[in-house]
Amino acid sequence: xxxxxxxxxxxxxxxxxxxxxxxxxxxxxxxxxxxxxxxxxxxxxxxxxxxxxxxxxxxxxxxxxxxxxxxxxxxxxxxxxxxxxxxxxxxxxxxxxxxxxxxxxxxxxxxxxxxxxxxxxxxxxxxxxxxxxxxxxxxxxxxxxxxxxxxxxxxxxxxxxxxxxxxxxxxxxxxxxxxxxxxxxxxxxxxxxxxxxxxxxxxxxxxxxxxxxxxxxxxxxxxxxxxxxxxxxxxxxxxxxxxxxxxxxxxxxxxxxxxxxxxxxxxxxxxxxxxxxxxxxxxxxxxxxxxxxxxxxxxxxxxxxxxxxxxxxxxxxxxxxxxxxxxxxxxxxxxxxxxxxxxxxxxxxxxxxxxxxxxxxxxxxxxxxxxxxxxxxxxxxxxxxxxxxxxxxxxxxxxxxxxxxxxxxxxxxxxxxxxxxxxxxxxxxxxxxxxxxxxxxxxxxxxxxxxxxxxxxxxxxxxxxxxxxxxxxxxxxxxxxxxxxxxxxxxxxxxxxxxxxxxxxxxxxxxxxxxxxxxxxxxxxxxxxxxxxxxxxxxxxxxxxxxxxxxxxxxxxxxxxxxxxxxxxxxxxxxxxxxxxxxxxxxxxxxxxxxxxxxxxxxxxxxxxxxxxxxxxxxxxxxxxxxxx
Numbered sequence: 001x002x003x004x005x006x007x008x009x010x011x012x013x014x015x016x017x018x019x020x021x022x023x024x025x026x027x028x029x030x031x032x033x034x035x036x037x038x039x040x041x042x043x044x045x046x047x048x049x050x051x052x053x054x055x056x057x058x059x060x061x062x063x064x065x066x067x068x069x070x071x072x073x074x075x076x077x078x079x080x081x082x083x084x085x086x087x088x089x090x091x092x093x094x095x096x097x098x099x100x101x102x103x104x105x106x107x108x109x110x111x112x113x114x115x116x117x118x119x120x121x122x123x124x125x126x127x128x129x130x131x132x133x134x135x136x137x138x139x140x141x142x143x144x145x146x147x148x149x150x151x152x153x154x155x156x157x158x159x160x161x162x163x164x165x166x167x168x169x170x171x172x173x174x175x176x177x178x179x180x181x182x183x184x185x186x187x188x189x190x191x192x193x194x195x196x197x198x199x200x201x202x203x204x205x206x207x208x209x210x211x212x213x214x215x216x217x218x219x220x221x222x223x224x225x226x227x228x229x230x231x232x233x234x235x236x237x238x239x240x241x242x243x244x245x246x247x248x249x250x251x252x253x254x255x256x257x258x259x260x261x262x263x264x265x266x267x268x269x270x271x272x273x274x275x276x277x278x279x280x281x282x283x284x285x286x287x288x289x290x291x292x293x294x295x296x297x298x299x300x301x302x303x304x305x306x307x308x309x310x311x312x313x314x315x316x317x318x319x320x321x322x323x324x325x326x327x328x329x330x331x332x333x334x335x336x337x338x339x340x341x342x343x344x345x346x347x348x349x350x351x352x353x354x355x356x357x358x359x360x361x362x363x364x365x366x367x368x369x370x371x372x373x374x375x376x377x378x379x380x381x382x383x384x385x386x387x388x389x390x391x392x393x394x395x396x397x398x399x400x401x402x403x404x405x406x407x408x409x410x411x412x413x414x415x416x417x418x419x420x421x422x423x424x425x426x427x428x429x430x431x432x433x434x435x436x437x438x439x440x441x442x443x444x445x446x447x448x449x450x451x452x453x454x455x456x457x458x459x460x461x462x463x464x465x466x467x468x469x470x471x472x473x474x475x476x477x478x479x480x481x482x483x484x485x486x487x488x489x490x491x492x493x494x495x496x497x498x499x500x501x502x503x504x505x506x507x508x509x510x511x512x513x514x515x516x517x518x519x520x521x522x523x524x525x526x527x528x529x530x531x532x533x534x535x536x537x538x539x540x541x542x543x544x545x546x547x548x549x550x551x552x553x554x555x556x557x558x559x560x561x562x563x564x565x566x567x568x569x570x571x572x573x574x575x576x577x578x579x580x581x582x583x584x585x586x587x588x589x590x591x592x593x594x595x596x597x598x599x600x601x602x603x604x605x606x607x608x609x610x611x612x613x614x615x616x617x618x619x620x621x622x623x624x625x626x627x628x629x
Contacts, residue, residue, distance in 0.1 A: 016036045047146045207484055289474045338548055350364070
């Protein structure tokens with residue numbers, strides 16, 4: 001028998017709309033009015049509206065000063081804005097507006113107007129305006145209504161549904177703001193004898209692409225490059241970016257290119273380009289760790305296609321992966337295939353798998369064979385074996401190894417359990433991302449913000465795990481390469497964070513990129529395209545060699561800013577430091593200490609280098625392991 005109730009509710013929860021609905025620049029200030037028209041149920045005294053502004057992690061809509069008024073005399077409205085809770089990295093407390101009805105009820109078809117950024121009253125000024133989110137994308141408000149007034153009760157009335165979604169016109173398009181800078185990304189030749197390439201993008205101060213930018217951008221290299229155009233001309237038809245090829249510079253010193261538009265007073269400086277830098281290899285940069293709203297997680301933004309298009313056409317990356325979790329790989333797979341073009345842009349088919357013992361990304365060579373996954377962790381290894389049995393290749397990378405979900409790590413997810421690293425499938429580990437560096441245990445050292453759980457990179461190496469280094473942003477907003485994460489807690493303007501992987505390969509193909517990572521022939525940076533080469537006894541980074549005598553460490557580096565120092569790390573100890581003087585640094589250091597005096601319990605020693613730029617950005621070359629002959 002149905003439970004009796006004094007309430008008769010109709011399936012009519014009213015209607016809401018927000019105005020104005022014109023486009024607003026990212027982080028633009030303004031005043032918006034959200035008008036709710038009551039449905040057949042009205043709103044009882046004690047009932048309320050609950051308005052959730054657009055939010056995606058810490059990409060939020062600052063509501064400013066909020067007021068509310070009803071069109072019916074005698075109705076009193078109390079406005080509450082719950083936005084005073086502290087934020088953590090993973091759990092943002094977005095502002096929620098609650099409007100409670102007192103005095104008299106709201107009858108059907110009556111209205112409540114809620115003003116965000118109300119400039120009325122005696123308190124005028126900047127800080128009472130509402131402020132749009134700083135990410136250019138459609139932004140949708142959510143409105144819910146408690147018509148009965150039981151939403152704040154915890155006893156028998158709570159058995160009934162409390163808040164009901166209100167339909168309406170609640171979307172505002174946020175677009176890029178004023179163009180303020182150029183991002184000019186120079187790319188090494190994708191194969192011997194082929195030209196280099198560059199991507200120029202106009203951005204606002206929040207890294208949004210200014211798609212309607214138009215102008216003449218003068219290109220000025222630091223050394224002559226035959227065939228480099230003197231100017232490029234982005235147009236609205238090109239979407240704020242332009243990609244062009246030019247003959248690779250002759251061997252010699254690194255080349256930078258300045259981009260200037262005198263009309264708009266915009267400038268930009270490229271990363272260094274030096275095709276002969278790595279002695280037989282080229283340098284290809286990519287982001288191996290990006291998540292999007294395609295996961296179905298409301299805190300994430302964009303989609304797989306948006307992310308890969310941004311990586312290829314706006315950011316000028318050489319390769320990219322989208323590591324969605326919870327989404328159907330059969331949806332992502334065709335998108336990986338669509339954007340993959342050898343010698344132009346390489347996609348790395350991937351997905352994320354989460355475990356209490358840490359998060360891992362899985363990468364494959366052929367999206368048509370699917371991507372292994374499984375729970376518990378042992379099922380993932382079985383799936384990788386089955387994938388290999390079908391003729392595929394799989395590789396697993398643990399990421400953000402030394403932090404947890406900031407809830408209960410035994411219920412959600414914790415730091416990576418180093419004892420469960422499987423070297424059969426795991427060849428590298430993520431050393432940096434938008435949560436910053438995980439190189440060492442101590443918070444505050446070497447860019448570490450989260451740590452202390454015993455799963456740092458140096459802790460892994462001390463256990464004898466021979467893992468190379470990769471970087472990936474793990475930004476949750478479909479912007480590969482961007483340090484700006486929509487998770488809370490770390491502002492890219494205040495902390496050194498971000499992540500890119502540079503692979504040393506002979507050509508830009510999926511197979512070559514995959515193999516370079518598998519061979520640990522790669523290094524990680526905090527989203528900058530610094531060139532960094534480290535060799536031990538002429539063996540390239542990631543190698544395992546044998547030697548009983550002195551070991552010679554040779555380092556060559558070219559920075560995106562002046563080089564502050566390069567540190568040689570031996571078995572977890574900063575053993576030698578070379579101070580920088582400008583953007584180029586080259587040196588050799590010989591370790592004459594007998595190997596037996598410095599070796600780990602297994603008799604080996606490892607060496608890697610940490611590069612520190614004057615602006616705080618970092619890069620780490622994968623280790624070389626030295627075993628006794």
